[in-house]
Amino acid sequence: MNVLFAASECAPFIKTGGLGDVIGSLPKELQKLGVNVSVILPKYGDLPFWFKEQMDFVTSIEVPVGWRMQYCGIETYKREGITYYFLDNEYYFKRHGSYGFFDDGERFAFFSRAILEAIPYHEYKPDIIHCHDWQTGPVPVLLKAHFKKHPLYSEIKTIFTIHNLRYQGVYPKSVLWELLDLSELYFHMDALEFHGQVSYMKAGLAFADYITTVSPSYAQEIQIPYYGENLDGFLRKRSQVLRGIINGIDNEAYNPRTDIEIYTPYFNYEGKVKNKAMLQQDLKLPVNQDVPIIAMISRLVEQKGIDLVLHVFKEIMSQKVQFIVLGTGEERYENAFRALAQEFPEQVSAHIYFDESLARKIYAGSDLFLMPSQFEPCGIGQLLALRYGSLPLVRETGGLKDTVVPYDELKDHGIAFSFANYNAHDMLYTIERALMFYRFQPNTWKKLVYRAMELDFSWQSSALEYKQLYEALLPEKSLELV
Numbered sequence: 001m002n003v004l005f006a007a008s009e010c011a012p013f014i015k016t017g018g019l020g021d022v023i024g025s026l027p028k029e030l031q032k033l034g035v036n037v038s039v040i041l042p043k044y045g046d047l048p049f050w051f052k053e054q055m056d057f058v059t060s061i062e063v064p065v066g067w068r069m070q071y072c073g074i075e076t077y078k079r080e081g082i083t084y085y086f087l088d089n090e091y092y093f094k095r096h097g098s099y100g101f102f103d104d105g106e107r108f109a110f111f112s113r114a115i116l117e118a119i120p121y122h123e124y125k126p127d128i129i130h131c132h133d134w135q136t137g138p139v140p141v142l143l144k145a146h147f148k149k150h151p152l153y154s155e156i157k158t159i160f161t162i163h164n165l166r167y168q169g170v171y172p173k174s175v176l177w178e179l180l181d182l183s184e185l186y187f188h189m190d191a192l193e194f195h196g197q198v199s200y201m202k203a204g205l206a207f208a209d210y211i212t213t214v215s216p217s218y219a220q221e222i223q224i225p226y227y228g229e230n231l232d233g234f235l236r237k238r239s240q241v242l243r244g245i246i247n248g249i250d251n252e253a254y255n256p257r258t259d260i261e262i263y264t265p266y267f268n269y270e271g272k273v274k275n276k277a278m279l280q281q282d283l284k285l286p287v288n289q290d291v292p293i294i295a296m297i298s299r300l301v302e303q304k305g306i307d308l309v310l311h312v313f314k315e316i317m318s319q320k321v322q323f324i325v326l327g328t329g330e331e332r333y334e335n336a337f338r339a340l341a342q343e344f345p346e347q348v349s350a351h352i353y354f355d356e357s358l359a360r361k362i363y364a365g366s367d368l369f370l371m372p373s374q375f376e377p378c379g380i381g382q383l384l385a386l387r388y389g390s391l392p393l394v395r396e397t398g399g400l401k402d403t404v405v406p407y408d409e410l411k412d413h414g415i416a417f418s419f420a421n422y423n424a425h426d427m428l429y430t431i432e433r434a435l436m437f438y439r440f441q442p443n444t445w446k447k448l449v450y451r452a453m454e455l456d457f458s459w460q461s462s463a464l465e466y467k468q469l470y471e472a473l474l475p476e477k478s479l480e481l482v
Contacts, residue, residue: 001470003030004126005039006115008108008135009098013051013084014044016098017299018247018380019133019163022214025250026466027082029459033467036124040115042107043075043086045094051077055086058121063114065106066178072114074121083123087114099135105171108200109179112138116147125152127474130159134169137204138180141192144207145182157473160208162201164377165222165229166303169200195230205234209473211242212466214378215399219244227375245466246402247378248459249387254360256388256453261357262364267453269446272364272389279365283349285322292438293322294431295366295390297359297381300329300337300352305372305395310336311424317344319435324362326351363388368417368434372427376400386415386452391445393417393434395427403457407437407448415451 009015011024027037043052055075062069073088087093092107101107116139119125131139140158147153175198176182182192191206192198205211213219221227223236235242257267263278264271273289280287294316298304309316310333316323325337325348334352341350351358363369369385371394378399382392386403394400396418407414417434419426438445 001034001128001474002036002038002124002126003128003130003470004115004119004122005037005130005132006112006136006139007039007132008042008111010039010041010084013041013047014098018378021249021380022163022247023132025248025253026459026463028080028250029248029463030467031081033463035467035470038083038085038122038124038126040085040087040118042093042098042111043073043088044098045090046096046098047086058085061114061117061121063110063117064181065110065113066181070110072110072117074118085118085122087111087118089114105169105175105200106179108135108169109138109175112136112200113142113180115139116142116153119156120152126156128157128159128470130161131204131208132161133163134167134199134201134204136160137169137200137202139204140207140209141182141186141203142180145186157210158208159210159212159469159473160204162205162211162213162222162377165201165213165227165231166375168194168202168229168231170194170197171200173198190234199231202231202234205231205238209241210469211235211238212469213242213244214247215402216244216246217401218375218377218398221375221398243469245462245469246399247380247383248462249380249383249457251387251456251458254384254387256364259360259364261360262388263361266364269389269449272449275361275364276367277365279324279361280322282361283324285324285349286346290439291320291322292368292435293324293366294368294370294393295323295362295385296325296327296370297362298325298327298329298371300325300327300333302330303374303376304329305374305422305427306333306336308372308422308424308427309370312428313340315428316431317347319432321435322347322349324349324351324366326359326362327354328352360388363390366390367438368393368431370431371395371400372419372422373397373400374422379403382416383457386455386457389449389453391416391434391448391452393427393430395422396420409444415448415455 007023009020011020058074337350341348369390376398405414406418419430
């Protein structure tokens with residue numbers, strides 16, 4: 001069984017968020033289960049040079065983008081048994097950054113069409129194209145509209161995975177014929193139309209053979225108006241082919257016992273305390289084991305519950321804690337944390353950028369990991385925090401609800417802390433409750449840290465679910481595997 005992952009980012013090549021982590025780790029786990037996976041990506045200008053110089057040029061083709069024909073170079077790079085295909089067009093991709101350009105609609109229309117045009121030059125013809133998020137949403141509709149009568153493509157199935165429904169790739173109606181070479185019919189059949197415009201996300205939802213998202217709770221949530229981003233009714237229509245499969249993490253890459261990025265590898269609570277002291281020293285915070293560190297590693301956007309944090313920030317500071325934030329996002333939030341770092345220099349350390357090495361040090365050295373999200377399709381941060389023994393404090397939504405079991409002291413069950421309502425004072429109460437255990441029940445706290453570090457959120461079980469889904473779409477391939 002041959003599966004092609006189509007995505008706009010993939011660690012370690014290019015990563016802006018959780019999508020890059022998923023595409024970087026899930027194929028490796030599927031390979032272990034006997035699924036032959038390859039990955040296809042844009043060749044961005046920001047790709048590290050050492051990857052570019054090791055790529056092999058396959059060929060160049062011309063890709064139709066509406067009425068235009070555009071150059072596309074196909075290059076390959078092999079890593080850990082997986083073939084990565086990079087699609088090269090300097091006009092579209094030789095830029096600083098991956099998204100947020102005025103012509104993203106054209107860039108990813110080109111990428112989606114080029115994914116299909118490049119298939120004859122692959123080492124193995126894919127049985128399934130597994131598309132990820134709006135950047136590859138046009139692939140299923142383009143396959144059905146332009147390629148289905150071609151014998152090479154006629155039996156290819158598609159899966160579309162929603163990583164975040166809020167980001168939909170919505171563009172003017174004219175992209176239908178100017179970029180995708182599709183007729184008006186696709187606009188009026190409740191397929192691509194979205195409030196008078198065209199949605200690349202909806203294209204994937206409408207034409208994929210199966211839809212997945214990244215946690216079971218989120219799969220249910222997006223079918224109701226509050227979380228559905230104006231697509232809840234459409235998703236309810238397709239609910240029979242919609243399923244949530246929780247994301248995992250790469251346990252080999254994220255392992256406190258072997259991680260060379262943290263201050264000192266560890267396997268117990270005492271080792272974590274050493275990392276905490278070195279983190280405090282490094283970030284010029286008072287070195288004090290008794291002062292709890294609350295950490296946030298996040299995009300600084302509304303979705304992540306930043307408003308809740310800012311609303312009660314002074315009350316949080318009154319709890320005599322240290323607060324570390326790492327990430328970028330909306331300017332108003334960036335400036336707010338910069339100002340708070342100046343106001344509370346002994347308690348707040350704000351890093352308004354992203355640095356993978358510092359992120360790992362924060363996971364290793366912090367005590368509480370705060371994720372008060374308005375919504376969260378899955379979340380990777382809480383899984384990494386658990387791996388390193390930083391106890392998550394989350395709002396019960398989406399993947400956070402599926403992965404963080406709140407601690408019940410009466411039953412001695414659970415691992416961390418959560419609150420249900422999107423309310424700043426509910427969050428504050430939960431922080432105060434967590435700090436009570438840290439300060440007054442240290443043995444309970446240590447027990448929770450050990451429980452967290454023993455959990456297994458590797459891709460193994462989730463990858464098996466994906467394999468079973470692939471087999472259900474390709475029953476004849478399943479028989480071949482028996």
